[in-house]
Amino acid sequence: MTTTPNLRLNVLDQSPIRPGSTPREAILETAELARLADRLGYGRFWVSEHHNTNTLAGSTPEVLLAYLGSQTQRIRLGSGGIMLPHYSALKVAENFRMLETLFPGRIDLGMGRAPGADRLTAYALNPNNTFNEKDFVEQLMDLQAYLRDERVPDTIHERVMAIPQAPAAPELWILSSSGQSGLFAAHLGMAFSFAQFINGTGGPEAVRTYRQRFRPSLELAAPLANMAVFTLCADTEERAQELRAAMDLQLIRFSKGQFTPFPTTEEVRSYRFTAEDQALLRQNQGRVVSGTPEQVHAQFTALAADYGVDEITAVTITADFQDRRRSYELLAEAFELTATTAQRHAELV
Incomplete structure (x- = not known):
């Protein structure tokens, strides 16, 4: 197999609660995957933020990252992402300054403006959330100022600083599934991640813009x-193909507003896909990469070329944890990842 030496691989884990499992088990599985990714040579391990759901356990990335930092040695750890409109910019800055202080040079602060839940839950998290783009940009600018220790006359930044003070700041990323937030990232000089697993179209154009x-x-x-x-x-x-069919069924359920645990292989085998389902399958096709290591290697290489990026983040959910773990092992083998090469890549960023 021909490798792609300049392509870095990352993990985004959403702490899925498998059928018959518990939220605690889901979090412990996330920690096990972080340790595995660290050993295998993945570059980044990000965790997500979701609320008011019985299918995902990850609600507080900043808390989980503190634990994952104690469980790993080298890999960068980050939020994929913090839903910034729920919180004050100062509190987010302090949370991630603390993480950077604990694990210097290893922290990514990825941010989004989606609610990560329904609107009622978003209101409960922050009754003043307007979902306004202008407010989001102002929050991003405030966050940047806090992390830079800017002292801007006649503003709150003249008198309020984010602690603890640290010699460096986390790497700032903006996450988007539409491309609009990519314009904010470009304007503010932040890194940009496109969520093709949410929106299977428009990603390469968003990154080019x-x-x-x-x-x-x-x-x-x-x-x-x-x-x-x-x-x-x-x-x-x-x-x-069995794993892909389960993912296809889950995405169909989500499209219909059915938020249920991830389907097992047995459920998929007994399910009959309707004409409506087939239309949704075509619509969701670009959101999933699947196959043997050789097939996934070819698809990742093509995606990297299409996007013009040198790092891809894998998001893997399966009903059986061993399938999830094995997927990351095979992917690392396909690209001949090692902790040494991942460290060299990190030093070049």
């Missing part, structure tokens, strides 16, 4: 981008 509009900042001299996609890698085509 981000690059064209990018303005250097104190933190980032040149544009930095990646993309994230559902990834299912298996030893055989037959098993990969």
